[in-house]
Every structure is written in structure tokens, then in C-alpha cells.
Amino acid sequence: MKASRFLVSTLKEAPSDAEITSHRLMTRAGMIKRLAGGIYNYMPMGLRVIRRIENIIREEMNRAGAIELLMPVVQPAELWVESGRWEQYGPELLRIKDRHGRDFILQPTSEEVITDIARQEIRSYRQMPKNFYHIQTKFRDERRPRFGVMRGREFTMKDAYSFDRDRESALRSYQAMFDAYCRVFDRMGLVYRPVAADTGAIGGSASHEFQVIADTGEDAIAWCPDSGYAANVELAEALPLIESRAAAAQPLEKVATPGKERCEDVAELLGLPLDRTVKSIVLAVDRHEPVKDGKEDLGGKPRIVATEIWLLLVRGDHDLNEVKAGKVEGLAGFRFATAAEIAEHFGCEPGYLGPIGTAKPVRLVADRTVANMSDFVCGANDVGFHYTGANWDRDLLPALAERGEQLLVADIRNVVEGDPSPDGKGRLVIQRGIEVGHVFYLGTKYSSALNAAFIDDDGKSKLMEMGCYGIGVTRLLGAAIEQNHDERGIVWPRGIAPFEVVICPLGYAKSAAVREAADALYAELLEAGVDVLLDDRDERPGVMFADWELIGVPVRVTVGERGLKEGQVEVLRRRGMEMEAVAVGEAGAAVRGVLAGC
């Protein structure tokens, strides 16, 4: 490619709404151009990267036996009503009406459509396993799209869906996709980690996220370097940090802590370490009247008939993990309690709440570590006061027993750096990651909703076992840049660079020697199958160099009169900005050598 036949379009300044590095660099490098909030034009330079990403994905999907098809962007509401997601999905699902007033959606994923295809196409166990994928435009109407392509509204995703006759086979399909994803991200030259993940709203029972490691990632990952254990912090199990409860050594004392609402402040005031304090979090769970005839009244929400108030306790230096809290029996669908509910049940304002002597009985959940603490500090349910020397056996359990209740102990906190790995083989490190892929074992969630059944070898009709597998194609663009950049710009891994090599002739129009040497090298590299761009724009050297350092092409060759006089050209490796002078005649081989190491 010659630059004169392409669009090289860089900007000195990033747009003001670009909050993160990748968004700034992609925009400045002319890879994307904003059209509307969360909606981008993929400019020629950016599209080349996308196509490389897509090709790697396609090759690895095909290699793993997945079959490509293409499902529409606009999908009829009926299938989404059938699966229940028409109602369950929030406003991120863009619902539209056609000219006849019929309901459609812009697809955020395609579980419904592929299950509809499978229930028509697959009739016998002999036709499975089958895995279908497509690479298609998706739409999620994010309330606040941000971070460029990382959380856009229109984006490209590869989604695959496997269909198997039983769980065992489905888990083999899952593993095949897991392995394919590793190959995909390896080939892209990314540092990533597959981590155990929560199955969330899509459901199912096994799930891994593929996280590109980057400080700016939205996700926190718990990783054990000794054992290789890795999980999203949402899921990573927190072991109790105290093995067993010690006997009470202190009396329960109510101490004045005026204006000290945070554990940190209380600990400082009392001269105690933070890990002697306990944090109180009040949740509420609304119970609704039973749904009649198995159908919800879609015109409104079911009526609330009762609300339970729960108090959750985590150690002062720990944070509540809401995903884990939602899995505690009775806490599904919880919300944070209102100020009025707190006042009614605790007779106190937040900041001084605690488990001892609440105004009304509340359900109590202690984190595993809290359950083994003794002589701890907690709020006294009296504004400006905390208790010290609180102890379970003496101060809490008797009141519970009186009400006929037992203390619920559960893992409800986030793991923190230094926690023991749940596999018992070392200590956890916390890293930030960007989720670029996700594999789910779905079981029969969709096949049962849409009645996707087949005849098994015993002649019986059974539901297909499904898995779904996504890769965020356009998000990968951003994730790769978050991981691969320096102060000059992007540093593309070779596998997904827009071009592998750029030739920068100094004085292409003026100097016949420069032009001939540049053209010859260009022809030689093209011939050798290298994806090379010749920058024939005849810009000043400073402009050319800054452009290509910003755009991040892995190898740059500078051809100038001064060097040619000594029979040399300069070869620069973008990562590390290592420059070497090589003989003109060996330039092609030298470039390929440097490229091989990129």
C-alpha cells in the first residue's frame, strides 16, 4: 500500500471526551471517528486492525470445528418474548417498531435466533455436536457509553453457540472453545488471563472470562502466581482469615466516637488496627405476591407484600461483594435499604450501625472472617457511639438463639491482595483486566425456553445442552492499545498491526536515489509477503516519524540521502525504539528479522 492511495490522518489533540489512553490514541491515530455517543466510524487505519482480528478469530473458530453463518442485526420480538428476555433485559436492549408497528430489537447477542435455527435444523443426536458462530454488528444502548470502543453502543462481536446431546459433550465443546480462545489471544500477541467468572444474567453453571491485563481495566482479577488460580474478583473465593474464634478477652464497652462514621476513622480514634473493626451494610429484600397462572402482568410490576431487612458484616478493611451477597439464600434480588428502613430497624443513622441491640430484629449474615473475630469494634446503634470488645458468643448469639435463629456465615467479601488462594497453594495478587472474551456453559436455559429438543439414541426427546462464546472484536482494538503503548503512541503487536512495516523515504519527490531505494525495498518486501506501507506523501521527516510512532507500526525503515551515501538505511523497532543502520542490500532481510521478533 502506498500512503497516497490510503488515508493517513492523525490529530495533534485528542477529543475532550476521550478519558482513557486507547480512546485518545485511536482517535489521534485516525483509527476511529466519533459519529454519535458510543457510535464510531471505523476509519481505514482502524478497519485494517479489525480485519486482522476478525481473520485470526475466524481461522481459529474454523479450526475448532465451528461453522460460520450470519444472523440479522434486526430481530423480531417474538423470539425474545419466548425466551423471556424481552421483559428481563433492561433499556440496553434497543426495542424498535417497524412501519407496521411490529416490535423488533437490535441484537445485543443472538441466543434466541440461534436456538430457533437449531430447533429447526437439529433433530437427531447424530447431528451433534454443532457449533455455529457469526461476526456481526451488535447494539447495546448503554446509558453512558464511554471509553471509546471499550463501552460503545454499536460494536462488532464474534458470538458462537454450541449444541450438544449431553452435559459431558457440552463441556468438551466448552473446552474446545476455551482452547481456541487461548490460541486467538496468543496469536494477537496479547498478555491475557482466562479467569473463572460469575455466570450472571445469562445463566449457566461454568464460565470463564478472558481478561487482557491492563492497569486501566474495569475488572479486578484475583490471580495466584504459585498455583495459576485466576478468577474475577466477583467470583474469587475468600477464605476465612482467622481459623477459629478466640474466647472473649475484653468486656463489651460503648465508647464515644463522635463524627467517626467510617471504620478507618474509628480505628484511628481508638488506636486500633483496622482489622479489629467490623463494617455494617444494610440490605432489603422485597417479597412480591405470587404470580398468577405462571404469567406476569406485563403492564406493571407485581405488588410488594413484605420487605425483609438484612444486616451484613464484613471486616473494616474488606469490601462487600455484591455478586456473592446475591447468592446468599434469601438475598437474591436484594437492594440497599432506604434511610427510613434503616431508621426503623436500627433506631440510628448510618455510620454507627451494628448487630448488637437493633431496634427491630434483622436477618444477620457474617462474612467468614468476621464470624471468627473476637473482641471486635462495631457500631452501637446510637449516633456518635461504637462498641469495643464485641464477641459473638457473649454478645450476639444468645439474642439470635432467643429468636430461634442461627447466624448465617458466608463468603460475602471481595478478596484482597495477599489473601490465601482458594486452592490453598499460595497468596493472591490483584490485577486489573479488560474482558475481551467470555465462554459460558449454558445448560438448557435457552433450549428449554424455546423447546429446542432432539431425539437421542434411546429414542427419547431431550433438550439440547448449549454453550455460548463471545469475543469483543472492536473492544479488542482498545484493549490491545491499553496494553501496548508508550508516550509516543501505540505499539501494535505484529499480529494485529494495521501494517507490519512502514518505509519512510526522506525526500521521495526530490531525490531519485531515495525514491529508487525506497521503491526497491517496497517491492522486495511486498514480494516476500510483508504487509508494508510506503509513505510517499513527501511530508517532512518530523511529521512522518511522529505519525508512524503514533500509529504504532512495528517496524519503520528510513531511507535518506545521507544514509544512502554510506550505503545504509535505518531500521527502527517501534517497541523500545531500537534503531540500527543496515546495508541497503540487506535491508529486506534485516526488516524481516526485526519483524520476526515483534
Place this chain on the structure above:
Amino acid sequence: MKASRFLVSTLKEAPSDAEITSHRLMTRAGMIKRLAGGIYNYMPMGLRVIRRIENIIREEMNRAGAIELLMPVVQPAELWVESGRWEQYGPELLRIKDRHGRDFILQPTSEEVITDIARQEIRSYRQMPKNFYHIQTKFRDERRPRFGVMRGREFTMKDAYSFDRDRESALRSYQAMFDAYCRVFDRMGLVYRPVAADTGAIGGSASHEFQVIADTGEDAIAWCPDSGYAANVELAEALPLIESRAAAAQPLEKVATPGKERCEDVAELLGLPLDRTVKSIVLAVDRHEPVKDGKEDLGGKPRIVATEIWLLLVRGDHDLNEVKAGKVEGLAGFRFATAAEIAEHFGCEPGYLGPIGTAKPVRLVADRTVANMSDFVCGANDVGFHYTGANWDRDLLPALAERGEQLLVADIRNVVEGDPSPDGKGRLVIQRGIEVGHVFYLGTKYSSALNAAFIDDDGKSKLMEMGCYGIGVTRLLGAAIEQNHDERGIVWPRGIAPFEVVICPLGYAKSAAVREAADALYAELLEAGVDVLLDDRDERPGVMFADWELIGVPVRVTVGERGLKEGQVEVLRRRGMEMEAVAVGEAGAAVRGVLAGC
């Protein structure tokens, strides 16, 4: 590819809504699957054809110097308001609202967005010519989607847009695209014709359609085999069939023609040839009150202040061409007159209308041929009566002259088979075609609306000259099939076939000899770069043969025990169903030989 790793899914019956051959065959061959009206899943077999089509287009666009990018499916209304199309476009433009109530559209084309990009990117004449294209999902909310992918709602289109500094350069860009389109359709193995076309609603002043010739096409094409002239019938010029007006030879006579409302019936009753009769068509043109301040009241339509009634005359054996009629001065925006308007101006019902003695004056337009007729038959504006022996000079022009009017003579009819070619070099043939591509010279229609200007070499700001160029990717699937099928199914041209060769082993599971021979041939063809499928499904021969004849793979190789005993396999050329037995050892070479002729 092995069939066991793919989805071969054929149907015996076509769906009841499939009206045309391509829709029936594509559905039966498992290439598409309906999801909603005009919205299809592209199944694995169909997607392979689409990818081949896309790759040919991409290669030829790149070769012609066009630059690929990707513009979004969901586009903000603002740009469409700016161009005026938000108001002008009918309900085919799907208008949607996001969660914040902001207006968006699903793109049917991308003139607005690319012009917005160009006005940001192109500042100097030095940056032009530039041509950008994308291959992207489009949506047109057709009132009655039909004919499968031929007139769907969601479809894939390649659209390119050129930007030039002046008209001369723009016409070179236009020609480059015209030539690229010829290469695209040549490589696809299609019989097509570029035809001069009307510029319609998109505007501009030069336009060609690329029509795939097929009896089922929606378009009529006038073509002159002697000169190569070709134009859409909408546009093709109709020369006068009579050179000059003869003097009146008959008196004007009012004759009874009860119940004879059509020219054909009147001619039969009177024992005259049809080309002695003249057909009357009544049109109306509403004049609106002037728009204030250059802005339309978008809440309603401007008020009608006057309506003109026009009478158009074409020979009895000719048809009115509405596109041409709309170009007659004063007839822009015409509609057909209502029964009340006809009664008021003619004092008569349709069927007996004519130019002589209307109840009220009407504007008169004669087709070029009608203007030179003499002694002709026309309605007498009296139910049950026609005139014979009507003559312009005696019976019509004096009345016109009295009102101070002149007869308007214009080309307002469709050309018919046998008409002289407008280039004077032969006679026209009428063919049916399917429009698969369209090139438009747009001029400054969009660049003026969106103010896409650049600085020319004289230092002045000028508007960019634009062209737009579309190819209907998914429609090509249907068009190719309409042109290439027989009673057994599809007959793919090699360039866009889903597979080039299929190997059908008879008894793949049972016979080691068959399996070994089939596997060896498969490996040999793969090695040679042939896109081959091995049908290892172990279906009965009849099922396999019927499947592949329906799907239309160009070359089939049958490997059976009986043939192998004589050292032979059978090679079948799908087009023409020509079969030959070849020696096993020469099968690879024989297949490639047959393929080269496909």
C-alpha cells in the same frame, strides 16, 4: 471441508411465500432461512457465496484505488436532517429512538455520514481524488418485502463514495468505478448489461445500472444489438415512429363504440389496426402556496392553492412512461387525476376521453409519434362514442391557438421491441434485468447540503464533486440464481460457488477402497488450492446427488466400488450435467480441467 463438519441442510419443499425461482432454490438448498418478513439468516452454505462475492468486490474496489472503512448501521438523525433526507425519505427509512429519546435511523445508504467524514478529512485539492467504500448491513423498511433476498429489508450492500475537485475529475472517478463494476460482474461469471439509468431521487446527472439479465427481472432494459446502446426502459429515448404528419384524408366522424373502453376493443370494433388509435391519460398537478422563509412547516403539508389538469396522448399500442412524464415542464410531481376531476374537465367517464371538445380547457401533451399521426381514432368525451378521422391541423390545433396555447410534444412513452435505437444504428430489443449495481454522478447535491468544501489551487473554497456507487451483495445471490439454474436446482458460476468441487463417495463408511480413493482425491485437490467438499455423511447416493444438484456445486466426483473396480471415478459438470468416467490416477487433473471450463 468435510460435510460432517459443515451444515448441509436441504428441503424437499420450498416455503409457500417463495414466489420466484431463486427464493425457492436458496431456501431449499439451505442458503437462507427466514427470520421475519424480509429478514433472513444467512446459513453456512449461503454465507460462503456471500463471502466470495464480497471478496471479489473488495479486490476490485482496492484495485481501483478505493479505500475501505466501516460506517455504522445506526446513524444519528442530525446529519439526515442536514441533508434534507430525514423529511424526504419515505417510511422505508426506519427511524428509531434511543433510550434517551434521541432520533436515529438504520442506514439504507451512507451519503450523509461519508460526506460528514469528507468535510472533516479533506481540506485541500491535493487530497483528492478520494474514494471510500464499505460493505455493511443496510435496512430498508419495505412495505411488502418479497422475492427473498431480492427485495429484503435487511441486506448487505457495498457502497462507495468518490470526492473530486471538479466535474472532469469526478467523471474520471465515475468511469473508474464503472470499469471496476464490469470486472466484478465478469469475475462472478454473470451475464449482465450496464444500462443508462434515471437518476431518480438520489439526484445527479449521470447514472448507470448494472443489470443481470434474467426473465424474472423487475426492470425492463432497451438494448440495441447492432450498436450496443442500452438503457433502462424508464430512460430509453423513444424516437417518433412517423416522420412527418400527413394531410387529413378522412372527415372527423363520431362513431358509436358502446362498452369499448380500451383502444384494443375500439380498434377491433372498427376493424382498424391498434396503431391508428390514441390513448388518453389524465394527470393532475397541484400547486402549493409558496414556502415561507425557505422553511417548510414540518407539522403538515403546504396548502394546495391550484390544480392543473393535463391530458397526455400516446398511441394505442404504447404505454405512458411516468418517469419521462415527470420530466415534462410543468408536470413535476404529477398524480393521476381523480374521477371527479375527470368528470369536471371532460364531462365524461374514462374510456371515452379525448382531446377534442373537452368540457373545460386542459393542458395537452402529445407523444412524439402521436404528434405526427393523422386520421386517428380517439375518445369523443361522450360515453359510448369515439372519433375517427381525427387530425391535428383541422380538429385540434385551432382550438389550442384560440386559447393562446401551443401543443407540447414530448417523449412520454416506453420504448417497445423493434423501436429504432435512439443512436440511429438499429432496432431495440427489450430484455428483463435485475439491478445489482448502480453508479451515480452526484455533483454537489450532498456536498452543498452539508457544506463539504475544500481549498482549490487558486486558494478559493469550492464544493467537492461527488459520486456514489452501490452493489447489492445479498441481492446478487438471488440474481445469480435467477440466471443460473435448471430443473434440478442452482448452477453456480465457479467464481461465486459455495464450493468448487464436491466428492461423493458411495459407501464411505463401509468400503475401505472408496474411503481411501475419496480421501486421496480430497487431499490432492485441497493441496492444489481447489475449494473442495468431501461428502462424508454416508447418505444414500440418490440423496447425495439430489442435494448437490440442488445446491449447484460446479463439479461433482462420484467415487464408488463399481467404478473403482475398473479403476475409474465419475466426473460430472453440473452445467449441462455432462458426465465422464476418468481413471482414478487422473481424477485430480480431470477435475481441474472441467473446473477451468466452469
